[in-house]
Amino acid sequence: MTKEFRPIAMINITNRCTLRCKHCFVYRDGTPNTPTKQNEMPADQMIKEIKKYRKKFGILHMVWMGGEPLLRKDVLELGIKLFPQNIITTNGTLPLFNLGPKIKWVISLDGTEEINDEVRGKGSFKKVINNLNNLPDDFTGDLQCGCCVTKKNEHVLEEFIEVLQKETPLRGINFTFYVPKKNDTTGLGWKDLEERDKVIKNLMALKKKYPNYILNNSMVLELMLSHNALEITNNCPVLNYMLPLYLGEEGFERPFCCYGNDVNCDLCGAWVVFHLALIIKLNPGFPNITSGPYKKVTPTSINK
Ligand SMILES: C[S@@+](CC[C@H](N)C(=O)[O-])C[C@H]1O[C@@H](n2cnc3c(N)ncnc32)[C@H](O)[C@@H]1O
Numbered sequence: 001m002t003k004e005f006r007p008i009a010m011i012n013i014t015n016r017c018t019l020r021c022k023h024c025f026v027y028r029d030g031t032p033n034t035p036t037k038q039n040e041m042p043a044d045q046m047i048k049e050i051k052k053y054r055k056k057f058g059i060l061h062m063v064w065m066g067g068e069p070l071l072r073k074d075v076l077e078l079g080i081k082l083f084p085q086n087i088i089t090t091n092g093t094l095p096l097f098n099l100g101p102k103i104k105w106v107i108s109l110d111g112t113e114e115i116n117d118e119v120r121g122k123g124s125f126k127k128v129i130n131n132l133n134n135l136p137d138d139f140t141g142d143l144q145c146g147c148c149v150t151k152k153n154e155h156v157l158e159e160f161i162e163v164l165q166k167e168t169p170l171r172g173i174n175f176t177f178y179v180p181k182k183n184d185t186t187g188l189g190w191k192d193l194e195e196r197d198k199v200i201k202n203l204m205a206l207k208k209k210y211p212n213y214i215l216n217n218s219m220v221l222e223l224m225l226s227h228n229a230l231e232i233t234n235n236c237p238v239l240n241y242m243l244p245l246y247l248g249e250e251g252f253e254r255p256f257c258c259y260g261n262d263v264n265c266d267l268c269g270a271w272v273v274f275h276l277a278l279i280i281k282l283n284p285g286f287p288n289i290t291s292g293p294y295k296k297v298t299p300t301s302i303n304k
Pocket residue numbers: 017023024025026065066067068069089090091106107108146147148176177178179180270
């Protein structure tokens with residue numbers, strides 16, 4: 001094992017984006033997010049850099065992000081060959097393309113049309129639905145929705161699920177909760193964890209009604225409740241096991257965490273934090289994931 005083992009990494013392969021969402025942690029002040037000649041590097045140079053990180057940290061799972069990662073099709077085509085597991089998180093405003101059946105695509109939508117467009121920009125919902133219904137004939141890959149729950153969309157979650165089921169080929173939806181910045185004034189987050197609990201409890205009830213379509217694990221939702229959350233965020237597994245790579249002025253940089261440099265950990269609702277916490281709880285051998293009891297519960301099997 002390398003000195004600082006990071007089995008999972010997330011990488012912003014561009015600082016350009018087709019949208020400017022109100023909740024976005026990438027475009028906060030103090031977080032590397034400016035596209036420059038040096039950091040929007042040619043694909044072969046970027047791949048070389050990524051290989052160095054792969055070697056240094058033993059990365060196995062790569063989450064491709066941005067900005068909008070589909071703006072760097074050239075990097076994605078080469079980059080997915082470097083890792084056994086790849087997730088591409090996209091805003092879905094650009095046409096998808098086939099990268100093979102093993103790729104997991106997370107399409108970000110944040111509610112029914114009006115609510116989504118309030119956060120993600122006017123016209124974005126229709127654009128995404130249109131792309132999802134006009135996939136290339138050769139498209140293979142696993143398609144799911146990623147939805148960031150905020151105070152703006154907390155009341156339309158069931159309606160949203162119904163729309164996705166009827167109007168898209170997405171096989172399910174994974175909810176994450178808003179990660180606020182320090183002194184957040186967006187009005188998107190809850191004043192405290194107790195106030196957020198009622199939304200989590202609603203989601204737990206919806207999980208009983210849509211057990212297969214909602215991909216969040218019930219035990220993970222339980223861990224997000226106020227009586228459990230702080231113990232987990234105070235020793236954040238994302239900080240301990242994930243490598244965030246953002247594009248700074250001259251190339252890749254490590255920010256404080258996957259959510260950038262300006263975050264309020266006490267109110268963090270990132271799904272992946274609690275998901276990893278459960279994996280660790282159930283697998284005393286973690287992160288030695290090539291042998292031992294980890295095999296009992298994988299990120300995929302836990303998504304049930
Ligand atoms: C930063 S975006 C980058 C990839 C792509 N542009 C997209 O929107 O999917 C990755 C994911 O983070 C989510 N996200 C952005 N800001 C967030 C925040 N403050 N808290 C939680 N999730 C957030 C987005 O909704 C999206 O699903």
